[in-house]
Amino acid sequence: MPMIEMAQSTDVRTIRDLSIATFAETFASQNNEEDMEEYNERHFSTDVLQREIDNPDSTFLVAKVDGEPAGYMKVNVGAAQTEEMLGNRMEIQRLYILDRYKSNGLGTRFMRSAFDMARAQGKSIIWLGVWEHNEAALAFYKRMGFAQFGSHDFMLGADRQTDLLMEAAVDRLV
Template sequence: MPMIEMAQSADTTTIRDLSVDTFTETFAALNTQEDMDKYIADNLSPELLQQEIDNPNSTFLVATVDGVPAGYMKVNTGAAQTEDMPDDHMEVQRLYILKAFKRNGLGSGLMRTAFGMARAQGKTKMWLGVWEHNDPAIAFYKRFGFTQIGSHDFVLGDDRQTDLLMEANVEPKE
């Protein structure tokens, strides 16, 4: 049975394992090993992830299936957002599902949870960055009403890539 729960400070190892495994599954075949290793070392270290988990403006959610961690999402508000955005915006910075658990509704469940969190916090927009060549993710986000509003650089190791910036309206609480 799938479950989505908010990660706690003690969940750093689970978040780290999911982060490395899902990022590697998603991007290793399209990037050099050196760039992957550098990105993981610089951006997914246990110390950095612990700081992110403990940041009051960031929330990690973990999706499990029968108690097995299957994916996760990180959302940011306020100063934790990776771009300068207004206070009425929430960022979906990371949303990854392990390949073995894809196509089971976990990503949709995490996204619906993010929209619910945004509504509860009075946010009017959600936004994210997605690699311009990640067609499945772009199609997924479009199903949730995201449209492209710009782009920014994303550095993976020593490789400068382009992320599309996408935004969606958050429907107000009824």
């Protein structure tokens, strides 16, 4: 049975390995290598990830299948959100499942955890950004009840890309 656990300060290596592996699986085929490497260095260094894990406004959850890391989710509240948002919002900044563990319900379970956390913290809206060309993720979020409310720029290395911003009300059942 898969387990979803909150990452601790000492889990930075697991988060780093998962971050780099899932980012490559998701985006390497549609983006150039230099942009991918620059992104890894800037966002997935041990120092950067350690600071994020230790930030009280960010939470990393890790899914394990038979004890092996299978995916992770990063959520932000308050000033940790990647866009300035009202205090009643929670951001799902990252939700990534390793290829071999996809389509087993882990994404849905992470999403339920996010809604539970948001509800427990009195948040009323969950929002996220998703690359406009990430069809699989767009379909998944729509199925989860998210609807587009805007867009923002996302820098993948030197490549400026468009992320669609999507939101869902927390009081709905997932």
